[in-house]
Amino acid sequence: MSLRKSAAFAAFLVAVGLATTGLTIAAADAKTVRWARSGDALTLDPHAQNEGPTHALNHHFYEPLVLRDPEGNLVAGLAASWKVTADPSVWEFKLRPNVVFHNGNPLTADDVVFSLDRARQPTSDMKGLLTSVASVAKVDDLTVHIKTNEPNPLLPNNLTNMFIMNKRWSEANNVQKPQDFKNKEENFAVRNANGTGPFVLVSREPDVKTVMKRNDKYWGRGEVPLEITEIIYTPIKSDATRVAALLSGEVDFVQDVPVQDIERLKSTQNLRVNLGPENRTIFFGMNVGAADLKSDNVEGKNPFADKRLRQAMNMVINRQAIQRVAMRGQSVPTGVLMPPFVNGWTKELDAPPAADMAKAKALMAEAGYQNGFSVALNCPNDRYVNDEAICQAAAGMFGQIGIKANLVSQSKSLHFPLIQKTPPETDFYLLGWGVPTFDSEYIFSFLYHTRSGKFGSWNATGYSNPDMDKLIESLSGETDTAKRNAMIAKIWAQLQSDVIYLPIHHQVLAFAMKNNIDVPVDPENQPKLKYVAFKK
Amino acid sequence: MFAYILRSLAQGVLVIIVVALIAFSMFRFVGDPVASLAGQEASVADREELSERLGLNDPIFIQFARFLGGAAQADFGISYRQGRPVAGLLAERLPATVELAVLSALFALIVGIALGVYAAIRRRGVIANIVMVLSLIGVSLPTFLIGIGLIYIFAVELRWLPSFGRGETIKIGWWTTGLLTESGRKSLIMPVLTLGFFQLTLIMRLVRSEMLEALRSEYIRFARARGVPERVVQLRHALRNTMIPVITIAGLQLGSVIAFAIVTETVFQWPGLGALFVNSVQFVDIPVMATYLMFVAFVFVVTNLLVDLVYYLIDPRLRGGLRRGRP
Numbered sequence: 001m002s003l004r005k006s007a008a009f010a011a012f013l014v015a016v017g018l019a020t021t022g023l024t025i026a027a028a029d030a031k032t033v034r035w036a037r038s039g040d041a042l043t044l045d046p047h048a049q050n051e052g053p054t055h056a057l058n059h060h061f062y063e064p065l066v067l068r069d070p071e072g073n074l075v076a077g078l079a080a081s082w083k084v085t086a087d088p089s090v091w092e093f094k095l096r097p098n099v100v101f102h103n104g105n106p107l108t109a110d111d112v113v114f115s116l117d118r119a120r121q122p123t124s125d126m127k128g129l130l131t132s133v134a135s136v137a138k139v140d141d142l143t144v145h146i147k148t149n150e151p152n153p154l155l156p157n158n159l160t161n162m163f164i165m166n167k168r169w170s171e172a173n174n175v176q177k178p179q180d181f182k183n184k185e186e187n188f189a190v191r192n193a194n195g196t197g198p199f200v201l202v203s204r205e206p207d208v209k210t211v212m213k214r215n216d217k218y219w220g221r222g223e224v225p226l227e228i229t230e231i232i233y234t235p236i237k238s239d240a241t242r243v244a245a246l247l248s249g250e251v252d253f254v255q256d257v258p259v260q261d262i263e264r265l266k267s268t269q270n271l272r273v274n275l276g277p278e279n280r281t282i283f284f285g286m287n288v289g290a291a292d293l294k295s296d297n298v299e300g301k302n303p304f305a306d307k308r309l310r311q312a313m314n315m316v317i318n319r320q321a322i323q324r325v326a327m328r329g330q331s332v333p334t335g336v337l338m339p340p341f342v343n344g345w346t347k348e349l350d351a352p353p354a355a356d357m358a359k360a361k362a363l364m365a366e367a368g369y370q371n372g373f374s375v376a377l378n379c380p381n382d383r384y385v386n387d388e389a390i391c392q393a394a395a396g397m398f399g400q401i402g403i404k405a406n407l408v409s410q411s412k413s414l415h416f417p418l419i420q421k422t423p424p425e426t427d428f429y430l431l432g433w434g435v436p437t438f439d440s441e442y443i444f445s446f447l448y449h450t451r452s453g454k455f456g457s458w459n460a461t462g463y464s465n466p467d468m469d470k471l472i473e474s475l476s477g478e479t480d481t482a483k484r485n486a487m488i489a490k491i492w493a494q495l496q497s498d499v500i501y502l503p504i505h506h507q508v509l510a511f512a513m514k515n516n517i518d519v520p521v522d523p524e525n526q527p528k529l530k531y532v533a534f535k536k
Numbered sequence: 537m538f539a540y541i542l543r544s545l546a547q548g549v550l551v552i553i554v555v556a557l558i559a560f561s562m563f564r565f566v567g568d569p570v571a572s573l574a575g576q577e578a579s580v581a582d583r584e585e586l587s588e589r590l591g592l593n594d595p596i597f598i599q600f601a602r603f604l605g606g607a608a609q610a611d612f613g614i615s616y617r618q619g620r621p622v623a624g625l626l627a628e629r630l631p632a633t634v635e636l637a638v639l640s641a642l643f644a645l646i647v648g649i650a651l652g653v654y655a656a657i658r659r660r661g662v663i664a665n666i667v668m669v670l671s672l673i674g675v676s677l678p679t680f681l682i683g684i685g686l687i688y689i690f691a692v693e694l695r696w697l698p699s700f701g702r703g704e705t706i707k708i709g710w711w712t713t714g715l716l717t718e719s720g721r722k723s724l725i726m727p728v729l730t731l732g733f734f735q736l737t738l739i740m741r742l743v744r745s746e747m748l749e750a751l752r753s754e755y756i757r758f759a760r761a762r763g764v765p766e767r768v769v770q771l772r773h774a775l776r777n778t779m780i781p782v783i784t785i786a787g788l789q790l791g792s793v794i795a796f797a798i799v800t801e802t803v804f805q806w807p808g809l810g811a812l813f814v815n816s817v818q819f820v821d822i823p824v825m826a827t828y829l830m831f832v833a834f835v836f837v838v839t840n841l842l843v844d845l846v847y848y849l850i851d852p853r854l855r856g857g858l859r860r861g862r863p
Binding site: 039042043045048049050051122125126127128129131179180181182183184185186187190191205206207208209234235236237238240241242244245247248249250382411412413414416417420422434436446451453454457458 | 565566567568569570571572573574575576577578579580581582583585589590611613614616617618619620621624680684687688691692695698699700701702802803804805807811812814815818819820
């Protein structure tokens with residue numbers, strides 16, 4: 001479709017090149033990158049949806065104060081520097097000078113205060129990341145103070161997708177609040193964008209095509225390659241069609257590459273596949289807290305409450321086989337619920353437990369379940385890479401020690417509510433977990449802490465350990481890094497020995513592209529194309 | 537006649553409302569939209585609050601009444617997935633689907649009738665038999681396989697046609713069309729073939745068997761005995777009398793082609809209603825699903841009515857009945 005257009009554009013560039021320099025420019029490339037992935041961003045409103053593909057696209061128009069580079073390091077975005085003030089519960093952010101929004105308005109502290117307040121509105125989906133924030137205040141034009149309820153050494157980690165909008169633009173277009181579904185009108189920010197980012201929105205047709213051009217006034221032009229002049233972003237839902245579009249040369253860069261096509265694409269001339277670990281771990285959870293399970297055939301007691309049985313299950317999962325059979329080699333088997341980028345990760349924790357069938361059977365007998373039992377295993381079939389295949393493979397492995405896992409696989413929109421409901425409606429389930437803050441505390445608070453208030457919203461295991469809860473809560477106020485890291489190690493040691501979850505593997509991301517570009521794999525699956533350079 | 541149309545339309549409205557009601561009672565089996573709407577960090581209370589705000593905690597009948605009340609005022613709500621009014625969203629997607637559906641219906645009808653007549657007349661011919669065998673493949677191959685096969689041959693290997701999308705479109709008022717640009721026309725070829733292939737084989741086999749039936753009937757023998765030329769016997773007398781079932785099937789199929797171009801649209805990333813519906817189901821976008829299903833019911837009601845009306849044009853016996861006041 002746009003082949004002709006880009007060919008025409010290339011011819012035009014050649015013509016311009018010839019006219020201006022009088023020299024032939026070898027293969028004058030339009031430097032357009034046509035980017036395809038399985039789904040579109042839901043909205044351009046930076047605070048309306050806290051969702052991967054939405055953030056991935058918005059990173060090109062909008063910028064946060066701090067962000068993650070492709071290696072996962074925290075780097076400066078709109079903030080030039082940040083530090084904790086003399087008051088440990090106040091963070092100071094110094095903004096970059098001379099940054100302008102796409103419409104020409106300069107970036108000031110007012111915009112930051114406005115944006116962080118907007119992100120904490122009831123209709124914002126980003127508010128969950130800012131629950132520790134008490135107030136945001138302007139100190140001078142380029143200085144902002146963020147006051148937290150108690151000292152929060154990790155506040156910047158929560159801001160990596162917290163985009164800054166222009167206050168004046170937002171007021172002029174009446175978008176002081178994110179979309180409210182009660183309103184009958186579409187919020188102007190849904191299809192329009194005015195950020196400080198490396199690309200400027202040219203046109204947007206949701207689900208069809210989004211075109212953006214390079215922001216020539218971008219503050220970071222000297223710091224990042226920013227060689228792409230135009231991005232044409234097209235969602236292509238069907239896996240086969242998406243891969244075909246890359247093979248036929250209609251797109252240049254493809255995300256969400258199906259694992260079964262990786263080998264073929266790798267072996268195709270002029271194509272490149274970049275592989276790297278994703279910030280996401282896949283695991284099984286079990287209801288360890290209930291007095292009795294609903295879906296099992298054991299009356300009056302809960303087999304999962306017995307730690308020996310959980311240990312046996314952990315031993316019997318053959319993670320290498322799952323990697324080979326279900327994932328076509330594209331996964332990193334693990335023994336802990338934490339991807340390698342996360343603070344608290346160690347090689348020792350990550351090592352999967354040794355498979356030991358004899359010991360597993362002995363533990364089952366010790367727990368009194370030598371005859372086994374049956375239980376329902378809930379599994380999503382459209383959320384993680386080959387999720388249903390993982391469950392099928394694991395069900396067979398549990399069967400080896402007599403646990404008959406009856407697979408119930410369904411869409412994520414039915415699977416997740418089972419976990420989210422209070423009390424949860426699943427006894428045994430598959431889940432994947434990414435850690436946007438890159439710190440263990442996030443995992444502890446959502447997956448291990450007793451479900452109450454802002455804690456434990458994804459803990460469907462019923463695991464509730466008051467001492468552990470206290471330890472987890474004390475992490476957030478601890479400003480001494482060494483002490484805090486020691487606490488994290490201590491918590492992990494306890495949780496690992498309790499065997500609440502059965503970790504399977506970390507997901508691996510594959511980006512496929514033409515040979516002339518090199519898009520580094522982003523652990524959060526949010527490629528930032530300003531980092532892309534063309535091959536000379 | 538006029539009273540008949542009015543009565544059909546009144547029945548149609550009832551059908552649409554019943555479809556919407558059934559749709560609404562099914563939505564809870566699709567899932568909970570809050571699971572897709574609320575981010576990972578949302579607390580239990582946040583989710584509960586969002587659910588309340590969307591009115592999802594109310595009984596199904598109250599939700600349905602609220603939706604119907606809005607729909608009566610042409611307000612179908614806001615899409616959960618895209619944050620945009622549903623009516624505008626559907627209007628934006630409609631041209632792509634209609635263009636695809638009408639073209640593939642025409643393709644199926646013209647080629648189907650031609651091949652069907654040919655296969656009936658040259659019943660024992662080699663070509664006719666080859667066509668019949670190929671049509672079996674058309675009936676039995678799943679649509680997505682045909683689509684992927686075409687993409688592999690014409691986009692990946694030969695690189696003649698684009699593998700996805702609509703190409704460049706031109707806006708005429710609120711309508712968009714791909715027929716006026718080269719890339720738009722090229723983009724239409726494979727989806728039209730894919731979507732029309734099944735209908736084509738269906739129509740062709742139907743025309744053939746009806747033709748064979750008609751050619752055996754007495755009026756054909758009389759016509760031949762009277763010395764009417766064979767061509768006229770076949771095309772004027774036999775074909776015309778096979779048209780009633782063909783029009784019925786083709787008409788009803790047009791409805792389903794518009795409504796259920798889902799697979800073709802997904803394979804070719806065609807920005808039509810079917811693709812929108814698939815995305816909406818995955819996201820549990822209730823306002824879009826409900827409006828779409830009502831629209832589909834409407835399409836069926838209208839095509840049924842049109843098929844009824846076409847009968848009058850084709851079958852003179854029905855026209856006679858009409859004059860006596862019997863529809």
